[in-house]
Amino acid sequence: MLEVARYRNGMAMLAGAVNVITTDGPRGKAGFTATAVCTVTDQPPTLLVCMNRSSYAHPFFVDNGVLCVNLLSAGQQDLSGVFSNREISMEARFASTECSVLETGSPVFADALVSFDCRIAQIEEIGSHTIFFCEVVEMQQSEPKPGLVYFNRSYHHLGAAGGAA
Amino acid sequence: MLEVARYRNGMAMLAGAVNVITTDGPRGKAGFTATAVCTVTDQPPTLLVCMNRSSYAHPFFVDNGVLCVNLLSAGQQDLSGVFSNREISMEARFASTECSVLETGSPVFADALVSFDCRIAQIEEIGSHTIFFCEVVEMQQSEPKPGLVYFNRSYHHLGAAGGAA
Numbered sequence: 001m002l003e004v005a006r007y008r009n010g011m012a013m014l015a016g017a018v019n020v021i022t023t024d025g026p027r028g029k030a031g032f033t034a035t036a037v038c039t040v041t042d043q044p045p046t047l048l049v050c051m052n053r054s055s056y057a058h059p060f061f062v063d064n065g066v067l068c069v070n071l072l073s074a075g076q077q078d079l080s081g082v083f084s085n086r087e088i089s090m091e092a093r094f095a096s097t098e099c100s101v102l103e104t105g106s107p108v109f110a111d112a113l114v115s116f117d118c119r120i121a122q123i124e125e126i127g128s129h130t131i132f133f134c135e136v137v138e139m140q141q142s143e144p145k146p147g148l149v150y151f152n153r154s155y156h157h158l159g160a161a162g163g164a165a
Numbered sequence: 166m167l168e169v170a171r172y173r174n175g176m177a178m179l180a181g182a183v184n185v186i187t188t189d190g191p192r193g194k195a196g197f198t199a200t201a202v203c204t205v206t207d208q209p210p211t212l213l214v215c216m217n218r219s220s221y222a223h224p225f226f227v228d229n230g231v232l233c234v235n236l237l238s239a240g241q242q243d244l245s246g247v248f249s250n251r252e253i254s255m256e257a258r259f260a261s262t263e264c265s266v267l268e269t270g271s272p273v274f275a276d277a278l279v280s281f282d283c284r285i286a287q288i289e290e291i292g293s294h295t296i297f298f299c300e301v302v303e304m305q306q307s308e309p310k311p312g313l314v315y316f317n318r319s320y321h322h323l324g325a326a327g328g329a330a
Contacts, residue, residue: 002301007210010279010304014204014236015182015314015323036203039179040215041292045172048213048296050205071179114175124289126298127206131213133291136167139175147316149180151323152309158180158316 015151018072020083021049022099022107023057025064030057031093031107033084035150037069045136047116053130056086061120067134068106069116074146074157076111102138113147115140180316183237185248186214187264187272188222190229195222196258196272198249200315202234210301212281218295221251226285232299233271234281239311239322241276267303278312280305 016035023030036050047069051058061067072080082088082096098110102117109115118134125131147158181200188195201215212234216223226232237245247253247261264272267282274280283299290296312323 002210002304004207004210006304006306007207007301010281010306011204011207011212013278013306013309013312014202015180015312016203017180017316036205037179038181038201038203038213038215039176040201040296041294042169042172042176043293045167045169046292047176048203050203113178116175122291126287127211128208129206131205136172139167139171141171141175141178144178144317147178147180149314149316149323151182151312151314152325156323158314158321160317 012153013151015149018080018148018150020070020072020079020109021067022070023061023064023067024105024107025066027060027063029094029107030060030090031083032057033080040133046121047118047134047136049132049134050129051132053125053128058130061132062123065120066104066106067118067120067132068102068104068108069118070109070112071114072148073111073113073142074148076109077148077155079109080148102140104137108140111142113142113145177318178316180314183245183313183315185235185237185244185274186232187235188226188229188232189270189272190231192225192228194259194272195225195255196248197222198245205298211286212283212299212301214297214299215294216297218290218293223295226297227288230285231269231271232283232285232297233267233269233273234283235274235277236279237313238276238278239313241274242313242320244274245313267305269302273305276307278307278310
């Protein structure tokens with residue numbers, strides 16, 4: 001078995017797009033910042049989100065059964081900080097950005113690159129984390145603009161066009 | 166349900182680190198390029214890899230029960246092309262780069278940012294794809310160097326240091 005500290009140092013080099021995952025429903029509104037998001041299949045359109053089971057927001061997602069993956073643009077780096085700061089209440093987090101809804105009622109951020117509106121279709125528990133397998137029921141996409149990624153423990157911006165940066 | 170073409174356009178904006186996933190064992194040696202890799206938990210160190218069940222390499226991974234995630238550096242963009250080109254045989258793919266092994270015997274690329282050597286602990290089938298949940302048993306990490314990501318249908322390089330690029 002690999003030591004945890006070595007694993008974390010290795011995983012710091014796995015670049016990840018920065019997302020804010022939101023939900024709303026019977027349990028109430030919640031949102032958190034996540035890089036552990038990936039596409040699973042497009043038959044049917046399905047993505048997955050990993051979440052720490054001990055986090056405050058976890059039961060909101062389980063009880064509501066819906067979520068929205070808001071893929072942040074380079075200009076939304078501040079929101080990443082707001083939605084990962086435990087000192088900031090859910091109410092204050094959502095007060096910091098303009099939101100709408102699509103089909104599930106989960107908050108959709110105005111300036112995200114893409115928002116994937118989802119129903120949670122299946123839940124797997126792996127160690128300390130929960131994997132939500134989500135069917136994408138609606139989507140909102142902006143014009144291409146620079147993306148935001150986290151790599152080697154800091155933020156980086158990606159140009160909307162190709163090529164080395 | 167969201168239309169597949171719209172979903173693909175949305176997912177093109179989810180930046181992903183570029184990896185080559187390799188295996189070796191009773192079934193033989195295989196490898197393919199993947200961005201659908203993410204960490205699940207560090208208790209115990211566990212990652213996941215999504216793979217199309219209909220791909221040629223799929224049974225190699227199922228039968229061998231082990232794999233290595235080679236996280237590519239910016240200088241290894243050519244390898245991404247080689248390991249995603251169906252016209253190139255497995256033998257020719259591996260002839261294009263220097264490899265060693267760690268604990269499981271899966272090929273470890275010489276110049277990867279990090280190589281995560283894994284045992285496949287659990288398999289889930291979701292639509293057209295298989296999710297391999299993998300326990301990381303050993304790891305090899307180079308000095309920090311620029312990373313390689315795929316975003317908006319093209320490659321981008323990330324500086325090893327922080328800040329907007």
